[in-house]
Amino acid sequence: MKHLLSLLLLTALLYGSAFSQGASFEEAVVDVGNIGLTITNSGFFGRANVRNQPTGPPSMEYPLDSGVEHLFEAGLWIGARRSDGTFTVRTGSQTSSRGYQAGALGFELTPNEIITERSTLRDSEALSSLAISHQDYLTSYVDTARVLPNTFIPHPDPAGRLGLRVDQKTLAWNFPFTEAFVIVQFDIENISNAAWDSVYVGIYSDLVVRNVNTTTESGGAFFNKGGHGFLDSLHAVYAFNAGGTEESVNTYGGYAFLGAEWEDPDTGQRRFFHPNVAETYVADGLPAPRTNPRWWNFGGNPDPELSRPGTDIQKYDRMAQPYPNPRNYTLPDGSFDEAAYEEARRNWRETLRTGGQRSEGNYLTLLSAGPFPRVEPGDVLTVTFAFVTALKPEAYQGLEGRPIDNEESQALLRSNLLWAQRTYRGEDNNYNGILDPGEDINENGVLDRFLIPEPPSSPTLRVELEQGKAVLYWARDAEASIDPVTGRRDFEGYRIYRSDPGDDLRGNIANEASLIAQFDKPGNRTGFNNGLDAIALSEPVTFPDDTTRYYYRFESDGLLSGWQYLFAVTAFDEGDPDAGLPSFESSRTANAVRVFPGTPPRPSAEDGKVGVYPNPYRTNAAWDGGTNRTRKLYFYNLPPRAQIRVYTLAGEIVASFDHDAATYTGSTRWYNDFSAENRVLPGGEHAWDLLSDNGLNLATGLYLFTVKNLDTDEVQTGKFVIIR
Template identity: 35%
Template sequence: MIFSRVKSWHTLLWAGILLYASGTVFARDLHPFQLHKSTGQYPDIYNLYTSVGQLGMTVTNFGILGNGWNPIDGKIQPSCQYKQHTDILRENVEHFSFAGLWIGGIVNGQRRVSTSIVDGVFESGQEGFEFFANSDVTIRSSIASTSQDSMAQYYSPLAVSHQDFLMDFKDYGSTVSDNLGIPNHTPLGIDVHLESYAWNFSFADAFVILNYSITNASPDTIRDLYAGIWADASVANMNYTDIYTPGGGFTWYDNLDGFDRSVDAAGFTRDIAYQYDADGDDGWAESYIGITPLGGSVPRTHFQTHYQQWVWTNSNNTDYPEYSMPLVDDERYSKMSSDVPQGDPATGIYGNDGYPNQTNSWLFLVSAGPFGSIPAGPDSVHWRLPPGETCQVVFAVVAARWAGTSQDSPARRANLHINADWAQKAYDGEDKNRNNRLDPGEDINGDGVLNRFILPEPPPVPNMTVDVGDQEVTIYWQDNAENFIDPISREKDFEGYRIYGARKTVTDSMPEFTLLAEFDRIDPLHDVGYNTGFDAIRITNEQGQPDSVEIDGRYYQYKFVNRGVKNGWMNYYSVTAFDRGDPESNLASLESAVSANRVYVIPGVKASSVWTGTPTVYPNPYRGQATWDGYGNREQMIWFQNLPPRAEIRIFSLAGDLVDVLEHDEQYRGQDVENIPSQKNPRMSGGQHAWDLITRYDQATATGLYLFTVENLDTGEIKEGKFLIIK
């Protein structure tokens, strides 16, 4: 597989997708490079990304994170995108092209560093691409198999999170000394097992945890092992500065980096290496990307976190001499085991935090160590990893929106702190003091084992479906959330439901979802919610007893009808479940993810097997740039309604020339109209069909009166109509 990273002041050139006999090649310039040289036993897997939460990050089985913003199989997928599930385009931000694991250690007095990726390398087999796939990728999920969530197919009782990726890679070939011909690569002889974890909880959807287990497969002891994440970050919103289009405005050179040493509630420094777009791109890139070590096999009090940054491929930075790219393993190990010196703000080229304040194509390296399985001395300052033994290092990749729009500061990084703290809480689990021991009072579940990756859980996401009609949407959902047992309180603490719809404004200044209704249990013992009860939404039989309705083989116990919804407009709905919280554990009420079961709909007249009435068009007349139109000629549309289940629509000019032919059935999802995001699979009524005003000869239509016929393909009946276009 080949990716490329363009580092130039000039316009980005897109060379398309090239196919070679050796595999798939992706290129953005005239000098693509092969990212990974397979050992042949296992295929390179590079098309998986975390999809359950808001942080969509590509994870490969050869040590690299991200996809370089290269289309995968012709599709644009997240590299490190937050928020990936939002409909607010300003918040849909990418954060790095590539990141990757570095591991360094001392073997027989020699410093060795194995890297998954480095800057400035463009050819397969060159120094820097030094990890190789040693397994396929296994996917697991803790989302119950009874859920309608797509991750339920991967349910496993062994799963840690809502989406686990498990994989193995190594830094050697057929033997631990085989460097596969890579120049200057002396393998450490290590096997790496990676497990990545992601959740869809609203409080835990902004981070991905990377759990690395590093095994010494060589016959030599590795001393003072350090692990780090190299990140070629560049915070950008592709809806505003598009890297995929020549002249799209994307640049690598408007970013700044920093290292956050603020102290969390447990008294530990957060140690977050982070980057941000310096000016936020007029509100389109007001986001942080951060990477922080969470812990490992060495207690938190016994390892150090180190931070480095430099400009892409700049090994001799005259402005910032200490901020230069390392070229050889000895220099890389030095970077991993030390901090870049902070400068004097009085010079004018450093910020108040001591890091460069001049924007550039900065990248950073955050590392932690030393690690091992055995302390080398009584002071535990140095560690050894003997042959056959394993140590663990855990990092989190964290994203966050700015808290305000002032200059970078701890206050503006408040959301980054919150999200990083949740990642830390997830890793800590029962280990509240981070000493890697189960101390008195920490054994939450009473099993005598130190358990990690524990988060408070809201009730499960309700299974839901919708029925779309004429200016009306009916939402149905199951009661699957009501018997959930909280893993911390060990109680059934379900409290109620909230029904959400699309925001009621076209601006991005309002919340993405509008709360339509809330219903909760009548429970005088717990002062949560409004004690409304569920009578208004419960499905009942003729005797008024609780009942259910069957839809597509599933039974639903609740429904909510949203009336007065405009036909032809994209809307979306979701239902969440929330609990009553646990005051004794200082836990507030928790709610399932609002975007987890979001369903997109476009209301309209339903299709009927008995075709009555006359087919019509709306808006009629169509006046150029209708409110729902986009900016291009292909982003305009009108709707034909009152259609039978299967129909052929033929459109004619007033002179009788055939303009276009549309084939319709009840399963229509807008796939033939660019203005409808068919990838969101919007539910429709089945009785209407959109047209983008483009003729069958791929030309825009002109102002004029048009005639149309609709043929019922089941009966042969034909009806006629007309509409006016004014541009």
């Protein structure tokens, strides 16, 4: 024991400085909008085990709570030539079947700070005057640690160090036009004592678009259905499900280079870096800024350019050299065979786009930007990307639309990418990094990014259930919103949305919700001009568990018991028709509430006898999911606290569970796969998945049940039939 303690003490002395610095590994989920993205303080993104553990945090899920994932894992790559002539690439993630492993090669960025959150939302616990978006996450990491913080695990590949610190910032908003992307900004500081030359910065990823709740495929079959592509004008790589047949909405997922800034050592000035300004770089004798998309096979390929890059030289080459490489299309006379090159590029893009249809779509992706000519010691290189998702339009939903990839199917993806660009640009309307005349909206003399017109804030919403009816109450906080661009308080009105039965099974219930009512201010050119009197309460109301003052009320009746409905109330502004500024609306997902109509708790049988529906239950009822663990049968008219038991005709107990109206929010797999935490249940109903206590399916037949009131000991009985 003394020898062990001495060894630990010696190790601590040898590595003490490294052991005491930095922060432990952390991860957080960006989820303020309609995308759920896991971020870390180690330079990588996503949750690699999301296929095997779909009920945990999302990896890169869109729509949120749909089960449709778009990412296995992604990581920051930084490549450069050091002063000793060595080309090195520092990677936050690389090709691995297991994803992140502490201390493993390829995971070369070490936590330096914990993850902190800031928000501009007034009701957020992270509210801060320093926040930029509705959900900022800030952290930092380095490549200089000797061991991983708070461990004795050696840092991988110390010989490949660049000497860098990265301050990472993620930004997300819940506006309808921003809720499908997350912006990631990297401030990369050279903390070594020597310059870096010919620097490239990129994001490596394993993009995989599958519904992890409904697919039955795993292993290679899960990963090889991908279609891949690149939108040249938007500098964006993307992927889609081209061959999977699970029940799911059809979506795109990818990421784009938005822009960068670096300090030009020749002038000492910060300089904007983007392909849009390539001509100015060439005119100054510098390499033109460009983006470079690369793909390679997970399982290897006879072509070395399409196999995994193993060395830093190979990784740097992937960042710097395109594929197909134009150098290979030089004719004997030295001229460039443009026709042959363009044909090769078209064929390669077609292979990527259609590979998933043949179960050959298991590609890894890298999108890099560069070259940044030189980064001196102490200088900071700021590079910004955006993770972007989108639905395919309705015409491209269903299995027939799944493999289609064209401009029409990409319409919403392109729109979301343009909004990511617009959000990043802020006042930079010309996208040239210069504050041109007429662009200084807030007149502060500074080019402000992330400055966009904002709709009013989302109203605070509460939903109360009555049998067959949902009663919506909301506050008037949205009416005080001030647009940061115009400086005006421009609230106009409210819109009320509701989904229909069955909209939840495709995983897109929020977007399926349709407008059922609108109320807005009279006397202008926006909206219906029908006023707010029809929904305004004579006096604001509060609730025993809620001190919020609610000023508006709306009833939605005719709801069917057992089905899930989503309700949302949005606020919209009046816009400015004369200036060509459209009316903007708050997000449906920001305050969406899911409700399950049904019976309230019944203290005794005299108030209503317990029962079961549907009865008989036929396999694959309309509201069931696609597996035997996502089925539902409801017990109704239950007491506030009850014990429920199900028996065979022989008297054998096959299932037993308790019900508590005060705490029950749905406990079966169905709720994990097709619902979300913000749901309201009626209190007198309990869903059962028709599985025995041993997890077995019940056979066709007649079953008996008892319901015992745990407050009065009253017992009620009944029976139901299962037909398979």
